[in-house]
Amino acid sequence: MARLDAPAVVTANCLLAGHVLYLSETQEWVTQLSAAHRFDCLEAAKVMAAKVNDPSRVIGVELVGVSTSPGETVARHYREAIRANGPGAYVFAPPIGEGDVSVQ
Amino acid sequence: MYRYSEIDRSFVKERVCQYRDQVSRRLSGALTEDEFKPLRLMNGVYLQLHAYMLRVAIPYGTLSAHQMRGLANISERWDKGYGHLTTRQNIQFNWPKLVDTPDILNALAELDMHAIQTSGNTIRNVTTDHFAGAALDEVADPRPYAEWIRQWSTDHPEFQFLPRKFKIAISAGRQDRAVIKAHDIGLRLVAGACGPAFDIYIGGGLGRTPVVGSLVFKSVPVDRLLPHLEGILTVYNLAGRRDNKYKARIKILFQSMGLEAFKYEVERILPRINDTFGDSSEAQLESLLNAFAIPTLPSRDVGPYWDAVNSRADFKGWVKQNVTPHLKEGYAAVTVSLKAHGHAPGDASASQMRALADLAEQVGFGELRVSHEQNIVLPHVAQSDLMAVFDRLQREGLATANIGLVSDLIACPGMDYCALATARSIPIGQQIALRYESLEQELGPLRIKISGCINACGHHHVGDIGILGLDKAGVENYQITLGGRTGMDAAVGEKMGPGFTESELLLALDRLFSAYLALRRDSNEVFSETVRRLGTATFKSALYEVADAA
Numbered sequence: 001m002a003r004l005d006a007p008a009v010v011t012a013n014c015l016l017a018g019h020v021l022y023l024s025e026t027q028e029w030v031t032q033l034s035a036a037h038r039f040d041c042l043e044a045a046k047v048m049a050a051k052v053n054d055p056s057r058v059i060g061v062e063l064v065g066v067s068t069s070p071g072e073t074v075a076r077h078y079r080e081a082i083r084a085n086g087p088g089a090y091v092f093a094p095p096i097g098e099g100d101v102s103v104q
Numbered sequence: 105m106y107r108y109s110e111i112d113r114s115f116v117k118e119r120v121c122q123y124r125d126q127v128s129r130r131l132s133g134a135l136t137e138d139e140f141k142p143l144r145l146m147n148g149v150y151l152q153l154h155a156y157m158l159r160v161a162i163p164y165g166t167l168s169a170h171q172m173r174g175l176a177n178i179s180e181r182w183d184k185g186y187g188h189l190t191t192r193q194n195i196q197f198n199w200p201k202l203v204d205t206p207d208i209l210n211a212l213a214e215l216d217m218h219a220i221q222t223s224g225n226t227i228r229n230v231t232t233d234h235f236a237g238a239a240l241d242e243v244a245d246p247r248p249y250a251e252w253i254r255q256w257s258t259d260h261p262e263f264q265f266l267p268r269k270f271k272i273a274i275s276a277g278r279q280d281r282a283v284i285k286a287h288d289i290g291l292r293l294v295a296g297a298c299g300p301a302f303d304i305y306i307g308g309g310l311g312r313t314p315v316v317g318s319l320v321f322k323s324v325p326v327d328r329l330l331p332h333l334e335g336i337l338t339v340y341n342l343a344g345r346r347d348n349k350y351k352a353r354i355k356i357l358f359q360s361m362g363l364e365a366f367k368y369e370v371e372r373i374l375p376r377i378n379d380t381f382g383d384s385s386e387a388q389l390e391s392l393l394n395a396f397a398i399p400t401l402p403s404r405d406v407g408p409y410w411d412a413v414n415s416r417a418d419f420k421g422w423v424k425q426n427v428t429p430h431l432k433e434g435y436a437a438v439t440v441s442l443k444a445h446g447h448a449p450g451d452a453s454a455s456q457m458r459a460l461a462d463l464a465e466q467v468g469f470g471e472l473r474v475s476h477e478q479n480i481v482l483p484h485v486a487q488s489d490l491m492a493v494f495d496r497l498q499r500e501g502l503a504t505a506n507i508g509l510v511s512d513l514i515a516c517p518g519m520d521y522c523a524l525a526t527a528r529s530i531p532i533g534q535q536i537a538l539r540y541e542s543l544e545q546e547l548g549p550l551r552i553k554i555s556g557c558i559n560a561c562g563h564h565h566v567g568d569i570g571i572l573g574l575d576k577a578g579v580e581n582y583q584i585t586l587g588g589r590t591g592m593d594a595a596v597g598e599k600m601g602p603g604f605t606e607s608e609l610l611l612a613l614d615r616l617f618s619a620y621l622a623l624r625r626d627s628n629e630v631f632s633e634t635v636r637r638l639g640t641a642t643f644k645s646a647l648y649e650v651a652d653a654a
């Protein structure tokens with residue numbers, strides 16, 4: 001996995017149900033990446049991750065990098081995009097070229 | 105079919121109670137996550153990317169109609185209404201909540217099922233030929249032996265903490281349909297001088313170091329089978345590496361010791377082990393042989409079947425592709441494709457599972473199989489019932505006539521679910537299936553196998569075309585291997601060169617298929633034969649043609 005750079009968000013999985021969680025600005029666990037608090041300083045994010053690591057509620061607390069574009073928080077790596085959006089199994093990648101098979 | 109004894113039932117029930125207690129201790133804080141994790145894994149509960157995952161054992165891929173219906177109910181009550189059938193002939197539920205898992209395991213116990221030894225460094229579910237008991241080319245039904253091994257290996261006190269996971273497969277046909285040479289131990293049932301006997305292959309495996317297993321013991325009589333297995337496992341348990349999990353599989357030990365030295369070590373302890381297996385295990389086998397007796401298959405008029413074949417092209421096409429001759433005349437084995445074009449390979453919805461259970465009850469003597477190719481088999485169907493089966497399957501979206509073709513591909517869960525993945529595999533499979541839908545009959549038999557990381561759960565090493573998804577600087581990258589084979593002449597495919605991005609991959613496959621169609625001798629020469637005749641280099645240049653020109 002690539003080196004972690006700021007900005008980052010704190011993520012985990014829910015102990016009871018297993019689903020993906022993000023830490024919001026008010027230090028609550030939410031299910032939407034868009035509602036996650038963006039840390040511009042990695043050190044601050046690490047301190048917060050340690051603070052909210054409550055094993056009776058969450059597992060696998062970690063930091064993940066997000067995009068820097070203003071206004072929206074988007075995963076930087078496709079693994080995190082899949083964690084945030086659910087299995088992409090039913091969403092196809094954009095069609096390639098003009099689409100049709102070119103087997104002769 | 106084998107039915108649980110009271111011993112099986114009380115063992116499984118007791119494990120459910122223990123597990124329920126473990127979950128409640130985790131939730132109360134009495135157990136830490138580090139303490140709890142190995143306990144949940146021993147009961148098949150993993151944590152994946154988005155949710156927990158429960159892996160349920162389907163011993164040697166055999167299910168009753170009642171069990172299939174029960175799995176459908178579980179998927180609706182506690183999951184999202186579907187299950188994923190795997191190359192290890194198991195079923196995985198992708199969305200259970202931890203708090204519900206004790207109830208799910210309890211529901212499984214009611215069905216005479218469990219998730220024990222579906223994870224961890226133990227002997228896993230024994231897999232076998234999905235046509236067992238129905239195949240024309242088999243020496244004997246391998247499933248009684250698989251069940252015998254299941255009973256021996258379940259909760260075996262010595263083998264709960266092996267250096268690494270351990271997989272055993274058995275096949276009994278001239279053709280190997282269980283990929284036995286890619287297993288830690290592969291067993292081949294053969295006709296010995298005094299009845300059935302076993303050829304024992306050791307040290308096969310896929311993963312990051314793919315190895316084809318070697319024949320070590322030839323024609324071992326049936327009564328010596330379990331002692332041999334115990335001997336092999338004992339040598340491995342003592343000498344296998346525990347310092348490095350990437351070198352911990354038996355294949356690494358076997359290679360470092362060499363065949364003769366390994367064999368010598370097993371033979372050295374065999375006399376002692378032989379003494380510990382008394383007559384009771386043979387008596388146990390005797391009763392299993394009876395339990396797996398093939399149902400009485402009454403003779404039926406095949407006239408209506410031939411009328412239907414001659415009058416309906418869609419039915420005829422499905423029969424050609426998905427129906428296999430049976431050892432009893434007038435009967436057939438039906439492979440139900442879980443690979444409708446564009447669907448996630450190996451997924452079955454609750455309503456599909458119920459339809460399959462109905463069919464098994466109505467025309468299939470109550471029995472179903474899961475194949476390692478992620479399809480479902482109805483092993484005993486009268487030819488005169490095939491038309492009704494086809495019609496019902498059509499209504500359920502299960503009548504795709506593609507067995508053995510491009511779209512009948514294997515794909516592991518990959519990054520859509522799996523926490524270890526480096527790339528997605530299911531969507532790649534879906535795109536390939538859709539892209540070549542109209543061409544696949546022309547392309548003929550061709551096995552594509554896709555894994556979402558080096559662990560090779562999707563068997564990519566042994567596909568005619570293997571696809572391995574990797575992460576290259578934050579972009580999914582797919583590496584192609586050619587020339588892999590399953591069967592008695594199994595071979596590990598050859599890596600072709602640099603990987604492709606998702607969209608390049610499909611264009612590379614276009615070029616590969618064009619080259620095959622242009623180079624094959626005639627339409628009878630299948631893809632793997634053309635690759636073997638011409639060598640992989642020819643196809644390598646086709647794969648990279650445009651990329652190089654650009």
Ligand code: HEM
Nearest residue numbers: 190191192268309310311312353516517522524559560561
């Ligand atoms: C989803 C969670 C899964 C995890 C965490 C997982 C983990 C692994 C790992 C770590 C290996 C490599 C073992 C080694 O080389 O020592 C492996 C191999 C393998 N797994 Fe999985 N796997 C998963 C799902 C599956 C599924 C869904 C299937 C069946 C479709 C499967 C079938 C296999 C097979 C056939 C192999 C290669 C054979 C071998 O053991 O050498 N696994 N798996």
Ligand code: SF4
Nearest residue numbers: 516522525556557561
């Ligand atoms: S091959 Fe890798 S990605 Fe696929 S299921 Fe196995 S561990 Fe997961």
